[in-house]
Amino acid sequence: MFIAMITVRNSNRGMFTARVEQNIPLCEEHYRLVLKVKEFPPSNPGQFVELHTRPDVPEPGYLITEWAPGARPPQLDAEEFRAPAPLLRRPYSIAAHTVDGAVSTVEIMYRVIGKMTRTMEVLRAGDSVSLLGPLGCGFNIPSGTSRVVLAGGGVGIPPMLYLAERLAKANIPTIALVGVQRKELLPLQVIDGGPSTLPVPRHCIEEFARHGIETIVTTDDGSLGVAGRITGALDVVLSEHTGPGVVVCCCGPTRMMQATAACAQAHGVTCLASLEQPMACGMGTCQSCIIKFKPPGSTDWVYRLTCTDGPVFNTRDIIWN
Numbered sequence: 001m002f003i004a005m006i007t008v009r010n011s012n013r014g015m016f017t018a019r020v021e022q023n024i025p026l027c028e029e030h031y032r033l034v035l036k037v038k039e040f041p042p043s044n045p046g047q048f049v050e051l052h053t054r055p056d057v058p059e060p061g062y063l064i065t066e067w068a069p070g071a072r073p074p075q076l077d078a079e080e081f082r083a084p085a086p087l088l089r090r091p092y093s094i095a096a097h098t099v100d101g102a103v104s105t106v107e108i109m110y111r112v113i114g115k116m117t118r119t120m121e122v123l124r125a126g127d128s129v130s131l132l133g134p135l136g137c138g139f140n141i142p143s144g145t146s147r148v149v150l151a152g153g154g155v156g157i158p159p160m161l162y163l164a165e166r167l168a169k170a171n172i173p174t175i176a177l178v179g180v181q182r183k184e185l186l187p188l189q190v191i192d193g194g195p196s197t198l199p200v201p202r203h204c205i206e207e208f209a210r211h212g213i214e215t216i217v218t219t220d221d222g223s224l225g226v227a228g229r230i231t232g233a234l235d236v237v238l239s240e241h242t243g244p245g246v247v248v249c250c251c252g253p254t255r256m257m258q259a260t261a262a263c264a265q266a267h268g269v270t271c272l273a274s275l276e277q278p279m280a281c282g283m284g285t286c287q288s289c290i291i292k293f294k295p296p297g298s299t300d301w302v303y304r305l306t307c308t309d310g311p312v313f314n315t316r317d318i319i320w321n
């Protein structure tokens with residue numbers, strides 16, 4: 001009944017100059033960046049882009065691109081090291097992707113925490129950014145899935161929005177759980193009187209309600225929705241909805257995903273996690289994003305690359321420490 005969401009890994013990626021359409025403040029420290037990109041390949045929920053705010057085509061003299069025999073090879077200009085933007089791109093999950101003819105609208109949501117995101121915060125309509133993507137493997141929902149429970153924590157919420165849209169199109173019953181530290185850090189639109197203070201799903205978040213998906217919101221400090229961690233609410237939801245057809249899909253801080261995986265395992269439910277391992281190249285070259293992975297049926301473990309083998313893994317196969 002369900003359509004496989006995933007394509008061959010790393011097919012069809014490219015480097016693109018994207019035009020900023022909007023950079024909308026959502027809540028404290030969070031923005032939605034809406035980008036227009038020509039000829040951007042098809043993507044799947046869970047895939048990501050590597051973004052840089054430096055334009056792809058450097059100013060004349062910015063990079064040395066040709067050199068005489070015996071001369072030094074191409075160098076980064078000293079300006080590069082003094083620039084406010086960092087050297088390396090940063091990864092961001094695709095939060096939405098729509099296509100109109102040759103032009104794609106790609107949306108990401110980001111929290112301002114460091115060097116790159118501070119240069120993203122000041123982007124205005126008409127600016128250009130460089131995108132590499134779509135990268136990685138997305139969520140591969142098993143055939144026979146009867147219900148999906150989404151669990152997004154903090155900056156792990158964006159891929160849940162893209163996934164929610166696809167699940168709704170595939171008519172798979174879905175419940176969304178979103179967890180943040182406090183209400184000022186919820187980058188979503190609260191509607192219809194807001195979430196319940198009990199772990200009862202309601203049409204209370206516009207971004208999910210527009211797909212007919214009910215949501216439970218949790219805040220660590222109890223300032224909105226259910227007080228406490230997202231896994232407390234997940235435990236209640238899985239007590240009511242369990243069985244081999246139920247799949248939990250999660251993204252967020254590592255400890256949240258580890259706790260989510262343990263909760264799903266306790267209920268005998270499959271759990272897919274989109275890992276946000278710090279990474280550099282995003283393309284399987286630098287080996288900076290390794291995790292320990294236990295191949296199904298094996299007693300031994302191997303390394304896997306989060307950027308190309310993931311970022312989505314079945315948590316059954318992840319060795320967390």
Ligand SMILES: Cc1cc2nc3c(=O)[nH]c(=O)nc-3n(C[C@H](O)[C@H](O)[C@H](O)COP(=O)(O)OP(=O)(O)OC[C@H]3O[C@@H](n4cnc5c(N)ncnc54)[C@H](O)[C@@H]3O)c2cc1C
Nearest residue numbers: 090091092093109110111114115116117155158276277278
């Ligand atoms: C596959 C993937 C998808 C992601 N999707 C999103 C997204 O949709 N929205 C979003 O806001 N962020 C997302 N992130 C995290 C995002 O890449 C980082 O927030 C970003 O690198 C910050 O760049 P910066 O230069 O502003 O911060 P930096 O100056 O690089 O870092 C600031 C601080 O944050 C810490 N930090 C940076 N990245 C991470 C990380 N991945 N995990 C834990 N700590 C980190 C650093 O150690 C440092 O202490 C994703 C990461 C991955 C791997």
Ligand code: FES
Nearest residue numbers: 282284286287307
């Ligand atoms: S980020 Fe370079 S190999 Fe994964």
